[in-house]
Amino acid sequence: MSTKKLVELAMLTGMGIALHAVEGQIPVPLSLPGAKLGLANSVALATLREFSLKDAITVNLLRTILGGLISGSFLTFGFFLSFSGALASTLFMWLAMDPRLGLSCSGVSVVGAAIHNLAQLTTAMMITREPHIFVYLPYLLLYALPAGLFNGVLADKLGFAIRSIGRWDSNGEQDTERSNTPHGYLPSNSERPRSGKQ
């Protein structure tokens, strides 16, 4: 792993922690347990898109562990919820990136948001042994839809930002460690050309 990639992944991890912390301060106008914008999910998607599954899982799990240590919720109930959600959503977003499915960034993000909710509710049910909390699943899914679409666009923009770092390289060499997602490149939602390089 090159130093550059290490720094970029570290930056993404820090971004995820900061977004997660900021998001916790935004009150949700719904009385729905676990309804969140999921801004950190867009960081996971951008990592998945610009790097690989392994890197995305590393960034996302480091994000939950470090975030848990900072906020003091490490190894508590809330930590397990966000840990399982982050792991499952990253895996399923990777699966949804298959070009045969014909999804764009936002579509993959919606899949990630929905799976995040499903995984969290399943974990909550396993810990509390209270199956009735699944009553909230349809409401959470309906909330995941706009949140997922928004995060997809955000991840798209974040990808532009990450790729534009490469253009400031002093040597200007092609970065071989980037964009090696096994399924090929995920199409953007915006009208801008997908490559930042000229």
Next chain:
Amino acid sequence: MWCEKGLWLVFKLRKGDRLVIGLVLLVSAFLLISLGGRRKTSYHGLILKVKTADGEQGPYYLASFKEPTKLQFKGPVGTSVLEVSASGVRMLQSDCPDKVCIHMGTISKPGEMIICLPNMVFARLVENE
């Protein structure tokens, strides 16, 4: 720069995206119909069942609460206070950070729940059989 057009949220949806959105809407609509069930007030009175980190509490018969009573439940974060009256149950105060449980308001029909995830308090109304 990558943001020369501004952070304008233009986006186009592809065919697969529409499918995913449709699927999510379909699943949530199906779950809403199948899980929602009937929500009528019962004739035989209501029972409040509370599940906390320590296990099951109650049952509390709502009809037996002539005046609003405060019930305290201990959880991993702190104390949650439920106010129980003959007409319904609401979360009066809780030590959790997000206060979602307080914003849930009063529940008064069978099947309705008040959940405090951080403090692991699950209050549920069931029909008296």
